[in-house]
Every structure is written in C-alpha cells, then in structure tokens.
Amino acid sequence: MWTFTFRRVLIMIPQILLLSIVIFFLAKMMPGDALTGLIDPNIGPEAIEAQREKLGLNDPWHVQYWNWITNLFQGDLGQSFQHKLPVTEIINQRLWNTFWLSVLTLILTYLIAIPLGLISGRYNDTISDRIITGYTYIGFAAPVFIFALLMLFIFGFQLGWFPTGGSVTPGTVPGTWSFFLSKVYHMLLPALSMALITTVSTVQYLRSEIIDTKQKDFVLLARSKGVSETRIYRKHIFRNSLLPIAAFFGYEISGLIGGSIFIENIFSYPGIGQLFLSSLMQRDTSVVTALVLLFGIASILGTLISDLILSIVDPRIRMK
Amino acid sequence: MTDPLLHIQRLRTSFKIKDDYYAAVDDVSLEVNKNEIVAIVGESGCGKSALAASITGLHNKERTKMDGRISFKNKDIANASINQLNQLRGSEIGMIFQDPLTALNPLMIIGEQIEETLMLHQKMSRQERKKRTVELLKEVGIPRAEQIYYQYPHQLSGGMRQRVVIAIAIANNPSLLIADEPTTALDVTIQSQILDLIRKLKDEMHAGIILITHDLGVVAEMADRVAVMYAGQIVEIAPVIELFDNPKHPYTRSLLQSVPSAFDKQERLYVIQGVVPPLPNLPREGCRFKSRIPWIPEEVHEKEPKMHEVGPGHFVRCTCYEDFHFIGEDGGMNHGAS
Numbered sequence: 001m002w003t004f005t006f007r008r009v010l011i012m013i014p015q016i017l018l019l020s021i022v023i024f025f026l027a028k029m030m031p032g033d034a035l036t037g038l039i040d041p042n043i044g045p046e047a048i049e050a051q052r053e054k055l056g057l058n059d060p061w062h063v064q065y066w067n068w069i070t071n072l073f074q075g076d077l078g079q080s081f082q083h084k085l086p087v088t089e090i091i092n093q094r095l096w097n098t099f100w101l102s103v104l105t106l107i108l109t110y111l112i113a114i115p116l117g118l119i120s121g122r123y124n125d126t127i128s129d130r131i132i133t134g135y136t137y138i139g140f141a142a143p144v145f146i147f148a149l150l151m152l153f154i155f156g157f158q159l160g161w162f163p164t165g166g167s168v169t170p171g172t173v174p175g176t177w178s179f180f181l182s183k184v185y186h187m188l189l190p191a192l193s194m195a196l197i198t199t200v201s202t203v204q205y206l207r208s209e210i211i212d213t214k215q216k217d218f219v220l221l222a223r224s225k226g227v228s229e230t231r232i233y234r235k236h237i238f239r240n241s242l243l244p245i246a247a248f249f250g251y252e253i254s255g256l257i258g259g260s261i262f263i264e265n266i267f268s269y270p271g272i273g274q275l276f277l278s279s280l281m282q283r284d285t286s287v288v289t290a291l292v293l294l295f296g297i298a299s300i301l302g303t304l305i306s307d308l309i310l311s312i313v314d315p316r317i318r319m320k
Numbered sequence: 321m322t323d324p325l326l327h328i329q330r331l332r333t334s335f336k337i338k339d340d341y342y343a344a345v346d347d348v349s350l351e352v353n354k355n356e357i358v359a360i361v362g363e364s365g366c367g368k369s370a371l372a373a374s375i376t377g378l379h380n381k382e383r384t385k386m387d388g389r390i391s392f393k394n395k396d397i398a399n400a401s402i403n404q405l406n407q408l409r410g411s412e413i414g415m416i417f418q419d420p421l422t423a424l425n426p427l428m429i430i431g432e433q434i435e436e437t438l439m440l441h442q443k444m445s446r447q448e449r450k451k452r453t454v455e456l457l458k459e460v461g462i463p464r465a466e467q468i469y470y471q472y473p474h475q476l477s478g479g480m481r482q483r484v485v486i487a488i489a490i491a492n493n494p495s496l497l498i499a500d501e502p503t504t505a506l507d508v509t510i511q512s513q514i515l516d517l518i519r520k521l522k523d524e525m526h527a528g529i530i531l532i533t534h535d536l537g538v539v540a541e542m543a544d545r546v547a548v549m550y551a552g553q554i555v556e557i558a559p560v561i562e563l564f565d566n567p568k569h570p571y572t573r574s575l576l577q578s579v580p581s582a583f584d585k586q587e588r589l590y591v592i593q594g595v596v597p598p599l600p601n602l603p604r605e606g607c608r609f610k611s612r613i614p615w616i617p618e619e620v621h622e623k624e625p626k627m628h629e630v631g632p633g634h635f636v637r638c639t640c641y642e643d644f645h646f647i648g649e650d651g652g653m654n655h656g657a658s
C-alpha cells in the first residue's frame with residue numbers, strides 16, 4: 001500500500017515537469033505579450049524594446065524557462081501587468097473561493113448522482129428509471145452556461161432567493177458564523193447549477209454499472225445464500241458499482257475546472273475561473289500561465305486522488 | 321417408498337426476450353431423493369442452468385414466467401414468497417455454480433462471504449461463526465484456513481475458489497445440493513478432488529444432489545440416476561447403469577457414441593450434426609430432436625411426444641427411439657459413425 005502510494009506520487013514529478021514545459025511554450029506562442037498594444041501610444045518603440053530587454057523577454061528560451069521555473073519554486077510567479085501585484089497574491093485571494101465552490105459542487109454532484117443512479121439502475125425500465133434517464137438526457141444536451149444563466153435569472157433575479165454575485169456579503173467579519181453562512185449562501189446557487197448538469201454523466205455511469213453488476217455471478221450466488229434484496233444491494237451490488245465511479249473522481253475535478261470558468265463569470269463569483277477569463281482578455285500572461293499550470297496540477301492531483309481511492313476500496317489494486 | 325425430497329412436475333420456465341416469452345425449460349418432471357445423486361446432462365444451451373435456478377426461484381421475476389409444481393419436502397415452493405424462499409436458499413438448499421472465478425464477490429474477504437450464510441440461517445455469536453467458517457474451510461480441503469479466511473477471491477486459484485463456493489453451499493448442512501457444472505472450469509486433478517467432496521456430502525449428510533454436467537465420465541462415476549436434456553426437455557431418464565447399457569433416445573445414443581472409448585479404437589469420433597438453436601428459434605412442435613436426425617422418416621415421431629416407460633425407472637420421450645439408427649448404419653451414406 002505505501003510503496004504503491006510512494007510510486008504513484010513519484011510518477012507525478014515528470015508529469016508536472018512536462019506540464020510546465022508545455023505550458024511555458026504555449027505561453028510563448030500566445031500572440032503578443034503584455035507590451036504589445038501598450039496603454040500609452042506616446043511611448044516609443046525603443047522604450048518598449050528596452051522594457052522587453054529588462055523583463056528578459058529577449059533572452060533565449062531555455063534561459064527564460066530556467067528563470068521562470070526557478071522563480072516558481074521560490075513561490076514567485078511574477079507580476080500581474082493588469083493588477084500591478086504579485087501573481088501569487090492575486091491567485092491566493094481567489095483560490096480558496098474556487099476551492100470551496102468546487103468542494104460544494106462535488107458534494108452536491110454525488111448527493112444527486114448516487115441516489116438517482118441507484119434507483120435508476122436498481123429499478124431499470126420502470127417509470128422512475130425513465131424519468132431519471134430523461135433528466136440525464138436533458139442534462140447532456142443543455143450547456144452549463146445556458147442552464148446557469150437560467151438558474152441565475154429565475155432564482156437570483158426573479159425570485160430573489162439567492163445573491164446574484166460576489167462570494168460574501170460585504171461588511172461581514174471574517175471568522176464569524178454569519179461570515180461562514182454568507183459564504184455558503186453565495187456558493188449555493190452556482191454550485192447547484194453546475195452540479196445539476198455535471199452530475200448526469202455520473203448518474204448514467206452508476207446506472208449502467210448497477211445494471212451490469214446485478215447480473216453478475218456473485219450476485220446470483222449471494223441470492224442463492226438467501227440474502228435479502230436490500231442486503232444484496234447494500235453489501236454486494238452497491239460497493240462493486242461504486243468502484244468505477246471512484247475512478248472517475250479525477251476527471252470530475254478536471255471537469256470542474258472547465259465548469260468553474262463559466263460558472264464564476266456568470267455568477268460574478270470572485271474565483272480563479274473568473275480571474276482566468278479576465279486575465280486572458282487582458283493578455284496578462286503571467287497570471288494566465290500560472291493559472292493553467294495550477295489547473296494542470298489540479299488535474300494531475302485529481303487522478304492521484306482517484307488512484308488512491310481505488311487502491312483503498314479495491315483489494316485487487318491494493319495488493320499489487 | 322417415501323416421498324421424494326424434491327419433486328418437480330411439468331415445470332416450464334420462460335424468459336422474456338424482446339416482448340415475448342420463450343420456454344428454456346419445458347415440461348420437465350424430475351424427482352430427487354434423499355441420499356441420491358441425479359445427474360443432468362445435455363449440450364450447452366439446453367436449459368440445465370435455467371432448470372437449476374428455477375428450483376429456488378432465482379430468476380429475475382420481471383422477465384421470467386414459471387409454471388408447474390415444485391415441492392420440496394412436501395411443501396410447494398413454486399409459489400412461495402421471496403421471504404420463504406430466502407429461508408430455504410442457503411440453508412435447506414445449497415447451490416454450487418459453474419464458474420468459480422466469477423462466483424465470489426471480489427470486494428469481500430472469503431471469511432465474510434461464508435459467514436454471511438451462517439449469519440442468515442443460524443443463531444451464532446461472532447466467535448462461533450468464525451470458528452465454524454474456519455472449520456468449513458478445512459473441511460473442503462483448504463490449507464492454511466486461518467489465513468485464507470482474510471484473503472480476497474483474486475488471491476486464490478480457481479480450484480480454491482470452487483472449494484470456497486462449496487463451503488458456502490454446505491455451510492448450513494443442506495438436504496438438497498444443486499451443483500451446476502462444479503468442475504467444468506477446473507483442471508482434471510482438481511476436478512476429481514471436488515467430485516470427492518460432493519460425494520462425501522451424500523455419504524455423510526445423506527443429501528439429495530443434482531449434479532449438472534456435460535461430462536459423461538463424471539456421470540458414470542458419480543450418479544445414481546441420469547436425466548438427459550435436449551432443448552429444454554428431459555428426453556430420457558434412467559438409473560445410471562441402465563442408461564449406459566441400454567440407451568434408447570436418439571440423442572442419448574448420439575451422446576454416448578460421441579464419447580471417446582478406451583475399448584474400441586474408432587478413428588473418428590461421432591459428432592452430432594447441428595447445434596441447439598438459440599432460445600427463440602427452438603423447435604416446439606413435435607419431437608425436438610427431429611431436425612438433427614433428418615434421415616429418420618417423419619412418421620416414426622410422435623405428434624406430441626410423451627414420456628414412455630421402457631423399463632423400471634427408465635423413461636424415453638417420443639416413439640422415434642424404436643426406429644432410430646445412426647446415419648450410415650443402413651442408408652449407405654458413409655459418414656458420421658464409422
């Protein structure tokens with residue numbers, strides 16, 4: 001178990017290194033840099049060129065990469081041209097907002113998916129299954145951003161049940177109970193909007209896993225022992241069907257990153273998804289690169305978490 | 321004579337395929353007595369497993385229709401409620417399945433899978449259950465039972481897993497054991513060990529045993545009586561010696577003919593022509609074996625084949641057995657049996 005974990009973590013080092021190189025080059029390939037189309041047209045090209053030289057933008061690529069990566073390890077992700085602040089500081093503020101929003105979304109996703117998938121798979125081809133499957137088809141067809149806009153319009157603006165922007169009511173004191181509640185209140189509608197859509201693939205997956213598992217031989221053997229139907233599902237079918245879902249967990253995280261970009265912009269939620277889009281628009285390269293790197297690392301961590309969960313629940317992997 | 325342990329009368333089990341029901345087991349009547357091994361033979365797809373699972377109603381209710389009577393210890397169980405069935409399953413009636421590699425829950429330790437059946441049918445403390453489980457593992461010939469108790473199925477070989485399945489089946493001393501091809505997936509040495517175990521059950525616990533197999537060698541070695549199934553029906557049933565010495569039904573004779581024999585050195589094995597058709601295309605009119613012996617004239621078959629008694633405890637379906645001969649025996653076309 002520990003050697004498995006250790007090896008699994010070790011593999012991540014080349015993965016992250018490769019990721020950093022790819023991202024570095026993609027960033028270089030982006031048309032223009034922070035100095036093209038500079039704000040003040042009165043600054044002459046020589047001055048801009050001097051500025052480029054000063055920022056190291058004219059150095060050969062490996063020097064640039066080396067500078068970038070060593071700074072990175074020292075926690076220096078550069079300066080944001082747009083915000084005139086260290087990138088770490090800008091990201092840090094918003095990272096936690098996004099983190100908690102993602103956690104809530106994940107919780108909601110599974111809270112919806114597990115009972116629906118279970119009912120749908122256990123009672124397949126009944127009315128309740130048809131209704132649930134119908135919902136998953138709608139979920140697949142509806143783009144997250146359109147659905148989120150609709151949710152915002154109905155529950156935020158028309159009914160006024162939820163705030164329509166921000167991550168906390170201004171003026172609440174951090175650390176207090178009402179601060180916490182206000183945070184959750186602000187996250188609830190965006191998280192629910194995302195969860196309701198992203199959950200459908202998990203629902204369908206769980207459904208087909210259960211339909212598959214319930215005709216397995218070991219389930220028949222359990223029946224032949226006189227195990228009641230309730231216990232068959234609880235002890236035999238459910239755990240075996242959840243395994244592949246655990247394997248999906250990592251992809252779920254990558255999906256969340258993509259989704260957060262839409263969701264945070266629609267709900268004006270100050271997280272890194274929103275920061276990413278605005279930085280992209282402003283060509284704030286250092287912020288964009290840092291964020292892409294962050295997203296990549298999150299995905300790699302996601303698959304790590306998946307593998308570790310799998311190894312905990314599946315003896316066949318644990319033993320290897 | 322005392323009442324049989326298990327008495328199946330005119331059982332028909334039909335499965336739903338698309339929107340229609342098709343019988344996989346059709347008009348099967350069978351008795352199994354205490355202290356008796358009844359073998360069921362027949363080629364793949366003839367409905368042996370479907371019959372076995374019908375006895376304790378293991379088929380999915382929504383897609384299966386069952387008609388006929390099944391009585392076990394003089395109680396009707398064909399119409400029993402699921403709770404009544406659950407009390408029988410695993411306690412009075414044990415089952416061993418075809419494929420030991422898939423029969424155990426991959427995420428549960430061996431001990432827990434055996435204990436589950438003890439827990440459901442007997443009042444025992446946790447310690448007693450564990451003790452009994454280790455005993456059972458030893459009984460079925462598993463070495464290092466205390467360690468195996470904590471292992472997962474994937475850590476055991478096929479033979480070991482089949483022993484675990486047997487331990488589960490016999491845990492509560494069943495009076496009827498249904499063994500569905502218990503050795504098909506195993507290699508020969510393991511096979512005979514497993515068969516010894518099953519025979520011990522009969523000798524020591526006087527259980528009635530249904531042994532499903534396609535292996536006629538196993539039948540000769542183990543069975544007291546044999547039922548031969550073809551396309552969902554029993555076509556011949558007889559005491560084992562009678563069946564081997566005096567087979568009647570064309571299908572039985574073909575089966576026996578197709579077994580390699582140590583005595584006569586036939587160059588080629590007899591091969592029954594054709595295959596059992598898939599369920600929806602099964603012949604249901606007249607003699608079901610008709611299409612596989614086309615050289616036999618139509619008139620010798622019964623319109624609605626019935627079981628005919630041809631000797632003590634020896635029954636054959638359809639009258640065609642009277643005029644059956646192998647192709648080439650008189651027709652001059654020289655293929656099939658040499």
Ligand SMILES: Nc1ncnc2c1ncn2[C@@H]1O[C@H](COP(=O)(O)OP(=O)(O)OP(=O)(O)O)[C@@H](O)[C@H]1O
Nearest residue numbers: 335336344363364365366367368369370371598599
């Ligand atoms: N649940 C089911 N639904 C539909 N058809 C089924 C079902 N179970 C079995 N059948 C069909 O019924 C027929 C008999 O199957 P069965 O499994 O009883 O054969 P078998 O004699 O046990 O064969 P084998 O020796 O290969 O195990 C086959 O045509 C099979 O496809």
Ligand SMILES: [Mg+2]
Nearest residue numbers: 368369370418
């Ligand atoms: Mg079978």
